[in-house]
Amino acid sequence: MKREFLLVLAFCSAFFFSATASAEKTEASAKQIWQLIDYVGVDYSGAVVNGTIASDAEYAEMRDFTAQALQQAKALPDNAGKAELLKALVTLREAVERKADSGKVSTLARAANARLLAAYPMPVAPKNVPDLKRGAAVFQAQCASCHGTTGRADGPLAASLDPPPIAFVDRERAASRSVMALYQAVSQGVSGTAMPAFGTLTEEERWAVALYTGTLSHDEAMRARGEKAWKNDPKAKAAFPDLTALATHTESELAPELGADTARDLMAYLRSQPAAVTSSSGGLTLAKTRLQESLAAAHAGDKATAMRLGLSAYLDGFEPVEPTLSVRDKALVTGVETAMLEYRAALERGNLTEAQTVAERLNTLFTQAETTLKAGAADATTAFAGALTILLREGVEALLIVVGMIAFLRKAGRTDVLRYVHAGWVVALLAGGLTWAVATYVVDISGASREVTEGLSSLFAAVVLLSVGLWMHQKSSAGRWQAYLKDKLSSALSRRSAWALFGLSFLAVYREVFETVLFFSALAAEGSSGALLAGLATGVVILGIITWVLLRTSTRMPIGKFFAASSVLVAVLAVVLAGKGAAGLQEAGWLTSSPMAWPHVDILGMYPSFETATAQLLVLVVALAGFSFNALQARRTSKAKHGRR
Numbered sequence: 318m319k320r321e322f323l324l325v326l327a328f329c330s331a332f333f334f335s336a337t338a339s340a341e342k343t344e345a346s347a348k349q350i351w352q353l354i355d356y357v358g359v360d361y362s363g364a365v366v367n368g369t370i371a372s373d374a375e376y377a378e379m380r381d382f383t384a385q386a387l388q389q390a391k392a393l394p395d396n397a398g399k400a401e402l403l404k405a406l407v408t409l410r411e412a413v414e415r416k417a418d419s420g421k422v423s424t425l426a427r428a429a430n431a432r433l434l435a436a437y438p439m440p441v442a443p444k445n446v447p448d449l450k451r452g453a454a455v456f457q458a459q460c461a462s463c464h465g466t467t468g469r470a471d472g473p474l475a476a477s478l479d480p481p482p483i484a485f486v487d488r489e490r491a492a493s494r495s496v497m498a499l500y501q502a503v504s505q506g507v508s509g510t511a512m513p514a515f516g517t518l519t520e521e522e523r524w525a526v527a528l529y530t531g532t533l534s535h536d537e538a539m540r541a542r543g544e545k546a547w548k549n550d551p552k553a554k555a556a557f558p559d560l561t562a563l564a565t566h567t568e569s570e571l572a573p574e575l576g577a578d579t580a581r582d583l584m585a586y587l588r589s590q591p592a593a594v595t596s597s598s599g600g601l602t603l604a605k606t607r608l609q610e611s612l613a614a615a616h617a618g619d620k621a622t623a624m625r626l627g628l629s630a631y632l633d634g635f636e637p638v639e640p641t642l643s644v645r646d647k648a649l650v651t652g653v654e655t656a657m658l659e660y661r662a663a664l665e666r667g668n669l670t671e672a673q674t675v676a677e678r679l680n681t682l683f684t685q686a687e688t689t690l691k692a693g694a695a696d697a698t699t700a701f702a703g704a705l706t707i708l709l710r711e712g713v714e715a716l717l718i719v720v721g722m723i724a725f726l727r728k729a730g731r732t733d734v735l736r737y738v739h740a741g742w743v744v745a746l747l748a749g750g751l752t753w754a755v756a757t758y759v760v761d762i763s764g765a766s767r768e769v770t771e772g773l774s775s776l777f778a779a780v781v782l783l784s785v786g787l788w789m790h791q792k793s794s795a796g797r798w799q800a801y802l803k804d805k806l807s808s809a810l811s812r813r814s815a816w817a818l819f820g821l822s823f824l825a826v827y828r829e830v831f832e833t834v835l836f837f838s839a840l841a842a843e844g845s846s847g848a849l850l851a852g853l854a855t856g857v858v859i860l861g862i863i864t865w866v867l868l869r870t871s872t873r874m875p876i877g878k879f880f881a882a883s884s885v886l887v888a889v890l891a892v893v894l895a896g897k898g899a900a901g902l903q904e905a906g907w908l909t910s911s912p913m914a915w916p917h918v919d920i921l922g923m924y925p926s927f928e929t930a931t932a933q934l935l936v937l938v939v940a941l942a943g944f945s946f947n948a949l950q951a952r953r954t955s956k957a958k959h960g961r962r
Contacts, residue, residue: 398624658912
């Protein structure tokens with residue numbers, strides 16, 4: 318391969334991994350800002366009372382935390398929601414500076430955090446129900462020495478700490494503290510205090526100890542009353558549709574709607590029995606709830622919250638059931654995805670009438686999805702067809718890229734380098750399975766994170782393939798392939814470029830594996846394992862036949878025509894991946910969505926939005942311009958040679 322291509326591949330690799338690292342850094346910064354804001358909202362009441370400073374140390378801390386939050390927010394990447402976030406933080410800081418009422422500051426802190434989550438989405442709840450017994454054990458082992466065995470801040474080390482540890486039994490502060498706030502404190506520590514970050518605890522342990530800590534301000538009488546309210550009050554279930562609500566809501570936040578006593582008692586019961594929440598709701602129930610909450614926020618003029626809740630309706634509510642539903646009714650999934658983008662676009666434009674209309678259509682689609690999912694496990698025919706279709710749909714793109722590299726190396730007589738290509742796709746399969754296992758059993762990867770990863774990897778692959786396609790077309794236009802292969806290619810395919818082939822092979826396969834595994838997991842949960850395995854085996858056989866046909870065809874094809882055809886195919890794949898990458902970033906909320914009259918053809922990466930169409934058009938224009946330039950250069954070279962003769 319030419320050095321220029323290697324430079325492009327190296328640049329694209331660096332861009333992809335730096336973008337991924339940047340996304341992780343942004344999420345970590347956003348989490349820390351959220352914690353600072355929440356700390357102000359909860360603890361400000363101990364710093365200022367009736368406009369007078371009650372504690373100089375705590376008030377200084379409030380001023381410092383609001384200043385830090387604003388400074389760190391300014392350093393976050395620019396996006397559509399950043400300006401509103403900064404405005405909210407400035408308002409919060411000004412309220413602290415003028416010693417405003419604690420209730421006002423608490424409200425402003427919640428509003429600022431809502432805008433933070435809207436602008437920079439991140440996981441805010443545990444993936445599974447936390448184990449309270451494990452949480453209690455962790456608390457006694459790690460926290461009791463400072464906070465005391467019952468959370469009264471009377472541990473043996475408490476007297477030596479400045480500031481003193483938090484008393485979790487303090488009802489006033491507990492009413493304003495969410496489980497997520499406790500989780501953030503355990504995960505990142507609290508700046509300016511003796512509270513360290515407990516990075517050695519697993520994510521499940523941190524959520525467990527956070528939830529357990531949130532129970533310490535409640536008693537059995539509260540829990541008993543809360544259980545009755547949960548069973549008899551429809552508003553209670555509406556307020557807690559899922560673990561996200563349990564992790565993020567506070568008693569103070571719910572008091573205006575439910576009443577202070579009911580909000581307290583419900584929180585007491587559900588924090589002690591978190592499984593009650595998950596047993597009463599499903600993904601589509603959450604999607605409907607989030608959609609209605611989003612509409613309510615939009616009508617109240619809170620655009621940032623409306624956007625965040627609209628995104629949550631898709632990522633947290635619909636996406637978890639998408640693999641199962643896709644097997645049974647792909648058209649219904651496409652309808653929901655399109656409508657969700659239209660809804661968020663209407664919110665972005667501030668068109669509440671259109672948003673209401675699309676939301677009503679979405680509710681109908683969600684109801685249809687519920688009916689489809691409740692129809693029972695997939696029969697053997699459905700499972701077989703689903704497994705076969707998924708494997709072929711996700712496998713063909715990767716297959717075309719990998720087979721193209723294999724055919725190229727065989728044409729070049731460099732079969733010694735083939736092992737790098739084969740190692741790439743084998744490692745990708747193993748890494749994909751490992752990624753799925755880690756994401757399922759170890760680390761909670763949010764829907765947004767999955768979409769961002771898929772979107773960035775698709776765009777990265779599109780850039781790499783476009784550069785490959787232009788390079789191959791240049792050589793097919795130049796002619797004299799045998800001389801080129803003999804004089805240039807042997808030296809060009811060094812060990813470094815062989816590893817570049819490994820990287821491209823790995824990327825081409827890995828980006829498809831994770832999604833494929835998710836779909837197969839959904840099918841496996843539906844039963845008909847025999848039909849599932851039969852579909853998998855049939856798909857593997859068909860992919861094998863396609864591979865054989867492509868390799869046989871490429872072997873018989875003259876090398877100039879082979880490179881010409883391959884360059885066009887690679888460019889087409891780049892266009893497809895550009896559309897899929899843009900769509901993934903739209904679903905994650907990274908890109909806005911502007912619906913337009915345009916075909917929706919998933920296999921071609923075509924989606925009815927201006928952004929995805931623009932991404933594909935840009936890649937297509939670059940490819941056509943490059944092909945035209947190569948052809949022009951080839952004609953000039955040919956004329957020059959004929960002139961010399």
